[in-house]
Structures are given as C-alpha cells and as structure tokens.
Amino acid sequence: MERTPKALKVLTWLTSAVFIVALYLVLIWAPQEAIMGDVQRVFYFHVAAGWVGALAFLVTAIVGGIYLARGEQRWDRIAVASVEIGVVFTFINIVTGSIWARPIWNTWWTWDPRLVTATIMLLIYIAYIMLRQGIEDPDRRARFGAVYGIVGFISVPITFASIRIFRTIHPVVVGSSDPTALGAFDMNAEMRVAFFFSLFTFTLIYITLLWYRLRLQQQKEKIEERKLTALSS
C-alpha cells in the first residue's frame, strides 16, 4: 500500500483551512441581506455547489473526448471520478436551493426552467453511473461512458436554451438581473468577497476529492490485478 503523497496531504489541510475561512466569511463576516435576512447566506454555497457540478460534468465531457481520441485508461478514471463528485454537488445545489426557496418563494419546489435543467442534469449523470455499472469489460465501459458523457453534456445547454423560452423566476445575481425574478438582490463589496471566496473554496474541494477518488480507483485496480495473479498462480 503506497502512502498518501505529501502534496495531497498539504492540499487536504489547505482545503480544510480555506473551508473554515469560507464558513466564517459566509456565516459571520458577510453582512445580512436587507430583505431576505440570514437565509440569503445559503446563496454562497448554493452557487458554489452548482458551479462545481457544472465544472465536474464539463471535465467529464472533455476527458471523455480525450479518452476516445487516445484510448488511455487514466482519462477514463478522471471521467468517472468527476461524475461522482458532480452528482453529489449538483444534489447539494438542489437541496440548498430548496431550503432557500421555502421562505422566499414559499415552496420547496417549483417547475422553473432553472430547477428543471438542474434536475435533468442530475438524472443524466445518474444514468451515466448506471450505464457503467451494467458493463463489465473495462475498455467498453470506458468508451460508453465517454460517449454518454459527451451526449449528456450537450443536451444540458439545449435543455437550458429550450426552456429559457419561458420566463424564469430564478434570480440571476451575477450579470444582468431579470426583473421577473423573485428574491433577486445586489451584492455589495463584502458579499462579493464572500461569494468569490466560496467559489474558490468549492473548487479546491473538488480538486481534493478528485485526487482522492483517483487514488481510490488506482488502488482498486491494483487489488483487482493482484487477485487475478493470486488466482492464476
């Protein structure tokens, strides 16, 4: 069993420290929003989790393409690790959104375009995981995973565009704000700091988790190999 590499250890500690700072910034340091009150603080981690979900699926689609072009197993390991993390963070994104929506929109859930696309994205990548579970041959599993990762990733922006023909009530805080949105607000300088720091923190968490997940995968494969050699000798 090889030891955890030093760089990973450092990264883990760094991520933990940064996360504590982020918690402080989000929960205590950032000013209370005038209308929504403390529940607005959900926003920082909500967007950060959504960002990590999208980033993870983008990574899956890209490494899927590289895998198809080169056929090297290590790209596939990144793809599957990234999907698993992305699914968890998209789920966090939806749950935190629900918690925020309950007091602000007065409902846990509404069939708003933004919510629907997030859910479809989650379903696509759950299907991705189920597809991989159904195939034993590692080479074929990797190829199919890459193909579905690409197909799924393309369908998300199309879904997003197609339901954008409706109006959305989901607030757009970064960039232009839709006047029909419910619960929109303008960030002041301190909120902006907390917001970008959360994004940074969650990106670090993503990288750390990805690294651990890759190591887990490598060790799994090693055990598999040793089992085979032990059985054949």
Add this chain to the structure above:
Amino acid sequence: MPPTTDLVVQKIETRADGSLRAYLRSIAAIVWKDLAAEFRSRELIGAMLVFSALVILIFNFALELDIRTREAVTSGVLWVTFAFAGTLGLNRSMAIEKDRGCLDGLLLAPVDRNAIFFGKAIGNLFFMLIVEAIILPMYSVLYNVNLFQPGLILVILLGSIGYTAVGTLLASMAVQARTRDVLLPILLFPVLIPLLLAAVKASNGFLMGFEMAEIMPWINVMIAYDVIFIAVAFMVFDFIVEE
C-alpha cells in the same frame, strides 16, 4: 440474382471505390435488410402498435379525456405514446442484431461504420413513422379531432428524426450492457427532454391554432437538436461498435 449475393456484390463495390454513392448504397442495403426482415416477421411494428393503443387507452382512463381536457392534453398524450412505443422498437431492433450475432456480421462487412448507424437509424425511423401513421388516424377517429394538419405532420417528422438518431445511438450502447432493457429508457429520456418538450409545445401550438411566431422557436429548437445529435452520433458511433 438472389438478394444475398446482390448484397455481397454491393459491399465489394463499396470497398472498391468508397465514394459517396457507395456509402449511400450501403446505407440503403442495411435499411432494406431491416425492412425486409420486418415485413417477413412483423414482430416489431405489431408490438409497437398494440402497445401504443394500450398507452392511449390507459391515458383515456387516467386523464378522463373528455371533450374539454382533451384539447389541452392531446399533444402530450401523443408524444408520450410515441416515446414509449419508440423505446420498444429501438430495444428490439438492436437486440435482434446483438443476439443472433448479426451485429458482428455487419461489422465484418467492408462498409463504413457510420453507414451502419445511418442504416439502422433510418430503419428505425421508418418503423416509427409507420406506427405514427397508424396511430394518428386511430386517435383522430377515437377522439374526433383532426390531427392531419401539415404543421403537425412536420413536427412529428422532426421529432421522430431526432428521437431515432439519439435512440439508435443509445440503444446500441444499451444492448451491450447487462441490464439492457431497463437501461435504454433511463439513458434515453433525460437526453430526449429538450426534443420532447419542443415537440409537445409545437404540436400543441398547431392543434390550438396559435400564431406561427409562437410556434417557430420550438421548431427551431427541434431542428437544432436534430442537427446537433445527428452530427454527434456520426462522430461517436465508431467507438460504440468497436470491438
């Protein structure tokens, strides 16, 4: 000349010149093979039709399709029926290839792999259109609505093209997995949502007699979907059948 030797001759010719005409001819050969097999066994279309009729019947009871609710939900009922019946057909059409080792035979043939994809997809499109061509008049008679409007036919055509393009691609993955029959709808439906959504909205627009300006965005979504996914399927199909 018997049909089998005809096919062999065709394939040898494809290898010889490899031109666009030969490519199209190998697609036609695969489509013809599927249609001929279907017209002899009649197992696919029959099953799809009976299933579609059952789905419509279930909707009839579940939604109480009386005269008032009917107008608003007709396009939804139609598209759910097509989508469900379609998975039946897709599963079957790829399972036949896989189980009897025909896919390996096709792969051995000296034709472009993409020609196999387009051949299967066009074959599936034919089956789907045949089923739709029978379901539409049936629904019209049963519920006394006129579904034969050129706009609606166009929407059904666009929807079926996108459906079979993505469906054939994903079905050829699903048949190679352990849990294949269960897997196909799970893989297919989330990817299909933009297409189905646009199809339902556009059909509804035509049935309710909306302005073209309101319907056009949905038609554009469908065209974009069809083009993008046919292109993607064209690029990735090689990796799915590669052994």
